[in-house]
Amino acid sequence: MKTDIAVIGGGASGITAAIAAKEANSGVRVTIIEKLARTGKKIIASGNGKCNLSNMKLSEYNYHGSVKAVDIIEKMPDYTQFFTDYLGVLCVSGSEGREGGIYPRSNSSNTIVNAMRMKLDELGIEEICGCEVMGITAEKDRFTLICGDENIRCKRLIIAAGGYAAPTFGTDGGIMRILKNMGYKTAKICPAVAPLRVAPDKLKGLKGVRVKGEISAVSGGKVLRTERGEMQFNENNISGICVFNLAYLFSEYEGKLSLKADLLPDMSWNELKGYIENIRKSRGNLPIEELLTGIFVKNLGVYLVKNSVDRPLTDKISALKNKEISAIISRIKALEFEVCGCSPWQNAQSTMGGIHGSCVDGNLQSRLHKGLYLCGEILDTAGDCGGYNLQWAWSSGMLAGGSCGKSLKGAGK
Template sequence: MPLDIAIVGAGAAGLATAIFARRLDRTARVRLLDGARRPGAKILVSGGSRCNVTNVEVTEGDFHGGSRAAIRQVLRALPVAQTVQFFADLGVPLHEESNGKLFPDSNRSRDVLEALLAACAQLGVERLDDCRVHALSHEPGQFALDTSRGLIHASQVVLATGGQSLPKSGSDGTGYALARALGHHIVPPVPALVPLLLDAEGRLPHAALSGVSHDAEIAVWVDGRVTTRVQGSLLWTHFGLSGPAALDVSRHWTRAVQEGRAVALTLSVYPGLTFEAADTHLMALVAARPRATLQTVLAHDLPAALVTMVLQALQLDAAMPARTLTRDGRNRLAHALAEWTLPVVGSRGYNYAEVTAGGVALPEVNAKTMESRLCPGLFLVGEVLDVDGRLGGFNFQWAWASAATAARGLTTKGDR
């Protein structure tokens, strides 16, 4: 007997699709196939093993990739309040933390995964773990899935195979090949929410800053003009940059490089201040403590190690009384603090990326149902699509919302 619905990938999006679909139609035979022996690896590692399930406020502006209108439509299928209720009903109440991030009260990602798996079992979703789908073909009326556990037929198929980030979790990009075989186009994938590597020979020897974090604004310059500014906390590491500001900006850098554009990142340690405002701020700092050393004055609101590095790089004497700083020196200092070019030479790649930017082109999917416009009966959900969210629970919200949307499309009887 062919299945009604075969879901390829039992990650966040696949598990949620199975639950929503069976809730809408208890007669549909639904089977989850996953290449991993234990599904849900990414849920387990997410949010530092605490799983940032969603965010109190989610709009299309929190995402990149496919069109804003299509993303908005999908997000509307499952507003955040319903996500919160969905998890509360599964026995996983959520609480709010900084920047609107919602975590399980237990602070255990394992509880999120176990609740989803338990709901699948309770709803009679069939599961086939350790079942890798190698090829997918479409014949009139049904799909044939060539898997590591034999041939499987289904009248509808959901691709929930994720992107390429953390490939050891099982999401290694094979979903793109499956979609391509059925006529879909793939927006070239690049690592996103990924730490950035700095040139060790750069003017700012970053290794000495390892472990230092501070508020920052990073500007992305593409072909000579600023295309994006990201604010947040920046963490210096032995290899380069991490922390929310670096992770959020990374997809812009990797995308520009992939497109062969001239790209540069500049750092401001005074987020939101222009060069002129940074200069005025420096003057105020000096005026407040004219006898203090330059190092002390700057360390008033910046990490001391960062101040030391910047002064060294500018060849300014850290021990000089601040009031003796020349106009030219102050100018160079304000410039360095408001617009320091970061010598980024690469990213840490998919092994360290939280998500993949790029994927199946969104216009090829009906945003009301997640059904392919090119291959009727094929549905696509989650990260396999060309949609990537910023840090803060947005990527999971995309998984839940696209799953809810797909479930409606899958269970519309006329389509089966």
Template structure:
């Protein structure tokens, strides 16, 4: 009995596990990867440590036109099965803060190594420098044509070519055209988990300043989402884990012309009244100091003049004793809610994930097979499903990849 031929387009996280799943279920599998090696994006995940998944999986951590689509694959290959899968390959896992799961080795390379070892063991062919430009379907067979004119045949195809984020690591959006050629619709993609560009006159002065704080996105006078953690000012805007988490909702509102703002709280541990008392105490205890110097030891020295000017104090050398109560209130407000207009994001190269992608309405949520073309499957970031930072996107890659490979082999 001849084995079913399965072609996997894209050798990222979802493509590699799809290939393993299909091969384990009896298929003859080959991976077509446009880069010179598979798994480049895996090496960059978790700051080189590979945040494999998260034990706190929740639908609220996923986004898209229909986030519940996530459950179709996840219910069959969940976080426990994912950890078991990797431990069987040799990756000993540990759970860290906020439920993040990492390999004990603290190396993304070890995750890629065991995946490639299993692929080799299962006789899966890795064909690199092979960007698929066209797929033809005739009489139950797919013909895949690469940019350089090579032809490959398969009975099932898994499209796991990624989105547009981090094109230097493999995904450049080329998979969208292949899906659209079969009638699939595209939800316009945009960068997510990415740094924000701001309209503020003091950014160059604050470049490199970082602190533990809270940031929120506001639009139309409403606070939409807030996140805590290390915040970093840059010459173009703002970065840090909380900013990456907020970037999706920020861009979503930018795309709707809703003029979003980022609001930074440098002291989330204190309320406004407590902040006022702290400032007042510093001023009263050292009335002879300049107002600028009176904040040394409380704030990063580079941020002090910015805070004062944003609070309406143009002469930062005025003696502290001359500061009025109204000015103390203004400084407190700036420290608790410095507001800056969001004007965009950094480029696709800086983005960790793609929001948007192939519309899931024409895809079977249980099998990830196209409803328009039999034996055409989808996995990973190419679909209109994206997760928060913290292992949620890799879990989607593992779940969708494993399930698409399982059904593609049948």
């Protein structure tokens, strides 16, 4: 089979790139090649089925990696221009108290995928689904994609095959490995927007506990980043959006990263001391396992006391010495866990690392192979949780697709 522009991957960036390529050059044949039975599956699952498609507060702070994502996002049409004006999807900001997050007004990710599929039909973009690209050959002025028994030849190639995160949606890094063999430099890969693993014995007694607070990623005594929000303690990891946003640091600080949580960031040390001293007087007859019952859920209160003082939990609160109270306060204000790994790809929403920024030019065309473009998660940029990764997928897809379409003869309607 022959086509003008082949797009590997029918996810957020691939669909957008195909649309942008066809809009830039209506005379070309554009074909999406998708491994799964349908395109857009990960978009449907995104944002718990609601699709957090962008964020009102978007800056360099929210992206990590060698590709300068924000520079590209800022020069492309924004979410209103693309989704509302162009695709006809009404959007709202801040669904369910998620400050800054932008969602379709319908609160359903299907609205996004339906609008995109309608646009693909309208533009006459072909889709070949259930077809996995297993090899790529680059010749002087064309590419050959090896897909099982069939080869697909194209003049231009857009690679939008995603990263390693959430392999049930077709993303197992296969194309990244092919590109590596073709000479592409990759930045170290690890799960991003994911829980961080902690030794299970350190979490004993905490499974299922959720608490709002402040959590920092720390290495060698240096605070790398601090996030506020709800953290959840699980059997062998800590999750929650605030932790997800620290996971990308694992790639750089593997083996020397820890998490430090302040479980009461709105109360100073002295305020907390005053509170506990008051409890020591008013509830002195109760066992020490009840000391923090008025602040935290039972399991967390017991965990904090048990891990701070060396005495039976049945001892009376009035018996606690000042030194022991200080130890309990220290634990509440700086509960520390060594990070021993990141969670499996199944639990990650994005990939830290990927094809290095030095492999592409300002239009996302490969510097190694003219006529080959890259977009989306396969490139080395990871956004925070909150619509940043999808915004990158749409913007990079628009840029790569538009540049690719224009690069073929007959460009422009």
